[in-house]
C-alpha cells in the first residue's frame with residue numbers, strides 16, 4: 300500500500316502522437332498560454348504539490364503542463380473510468396523532454412476503460428506524495444476531495460462503516476479501499492489532509508458536494524468553486540457541450556440526427572448546450588424540466604416542454620443533463636422505441652438507472668463496441684445505451700474542444716495560484732473567484748477570436764457606476 304509507483308498509463312508508445320496533439324491544442328488554448336508567459340519569471344506555484352482528479356485528455360495535458368511551468372509538482376488521475384485519452388496520458392507521463400524509454404514527465408495514473416477498483420486506486424495514487432499529501436487539489440466532480448474526507452472520517456472513527464445491501468458496487472469498492480488503508484497505514488489520510496491549502500472544483504456536481512460538506516460542517520480545507528465563474532459554466536457547460544454532445548452521439552452510433560425526435564432532460568447550462576446542438580442538426584428537440592424558470596426559458600427558446608413519460612413513445616434520442624439521479628429508469632427504457640439512443644452528459648452515471656436496466660427480467664446486453672451497448676428487452680425491442688450511462692461526450696468522444704477548455708482551465712490555474720499564495724483571503728469554506736479575475740479570463744481569449752472591445756470613457760463609466768477598467772457588472776448580474 301505504501302509503495303508508490305512512478306506512473307501508470309495504457310501505452311507509452313502513444314506519447315509522440317499525444318505530444319503532437321498537445322502542441323496543436325496549445326495554439327487553441329490562448330488563456331493558458333498567456334498565463335504561462337505572464338508567470339514565467341515569478342513561478343507562483345513553485346514548491347506546490349498539486350494532485351489532480353480531472354478527465355485526462357489532451358486539453359488537461361495543457362493544463363497540467365501549465366501548472367508545471369508555473370513551478371508546481373503534479374500528480375494526476377482521471378475523474379471518470381472512460382474519459383482518459385491514452386495518447387494524452389502517455390505524453391504527459393513522458394513529458395516534453397523525455398522519451399518513451401526515459402519518461403521524465405508527470406506521474407499520471409489513468410487509462411481509458413478502468414475498472415472501478417482501478418479508478419479508485421488511481422485517485423489514491425494521485426493523492427499520495429512521498430511523506431504526506433498534496434498542498435493543492437484540482438478536482439472535477441469531487442472524488443479526490445471526497446476520498447480524503449472519507450479517509451479522515453474513518454480514521455477518526457477508527458473504523459469503516461459496515462457494508463450494506465443498498466451499497467452500489469462503487470461504494471463497496473471505496474469502503475474496501477478505506478478499510479485497507481486503515482489497516483495498512485493508519486493515520487495516512489489525516490497526515491495527507493494536514494498539508495492541503497485548498498481545492499479548486501471544476502463542475503456543478505462537485506460544487507454541490509462541497510456546499511453540502513460546508514453546510515454540514517465537515518469541510519476540512521478552503522475550496523474555490525471554479526464552475527460558477529461566468530467564464531466557466533456559461534461557456535464550457537454550454538458551448539463545450541454544444542460541440543461535444545453530437546460528437547459523442549456521432550462517433551458512437553453515426554445515426555442521422557436530422558428529423559429525429561430528441562429529448563433533453565434538464566435545461567440548465569448543459570441542457571441549453573445540448574438542445575442547441577441537436578436543433579442545429581435538425582432534430583425536433585423537447586425539453587424536460589422541474590424548475591419553472593428553466594422550463595419557461597426553454598419554451599421561449601422555442602422548445603416544447605413535456606414530461607419524459609409523454610415523450611417515450613416518440614423519442615429517438617434521450618439525453619440526461621440534470622446532475623440529478625434516477626432521471627431515466629428501467630421502466631422508461633422498457634417503453635422506448637426500437638433502437639432509441641440513450642445517453643447521459645451529466646457528471647455521474649446515476650442519471651440513468653443502469654442497475655435497474657441490467658436487473659430487468661429477461662434483458663440481454665450485447666456489446667456493439669466499447670462504450671456502445673445494445674440492450675434487448677424480452678419483447679424483442681432494443682435500446683442503445685452510450686458509455687454505460689457515464690458522460691457520453693467524454694466516453695464516446697474526446698470531450699470539449701481546446702478553446703473552451705482554455706476558459707475553464709485558466710480559471711483553474713488562477714484558483715490554484717489564489718489558494719497557494721493568498722491563503723488569508725480564503726478561510727475554510729466555498730469561495731468563488733472575484734469578478735475582476737473572471738473578466739480577466741475572458742479578456743485572455745478575445746484576441747484569438749479577433750474581438751475588438753469598445754472602451755468606456757470616464758463620463759460613461761460614471762454614468763453606469765463602474766470603473767473604466769471593470770468589473771462591469773454587479774455580483775447579482777446573471778449573464
Ligand code: NAI
Pocket residue numbers: 502503504505532535536540564565566567568569570587588589590593620621622623626644645646647690691692693699
Ligand atoms: P444546472 O444546475 O445548470 O442544470 C441542471 C438542470 O436540470 C436544472 O435546470 C434543474 O432544474 C434540472 N433538473 C434537475 N432535476 C431534474 C429532473 N428530475 N428532470 C428534469 N430536469 C431536472 O447544471 P449544469 O451546469 O447544466 O450541469 C448539469 C450536469 O452536467 C452536472 O452533473 C455537471 O457536473 C455536468 N457537466 C457535464 C459536462 C460534460 O462535459 N459532460 C460539462 C459541464 C457540466
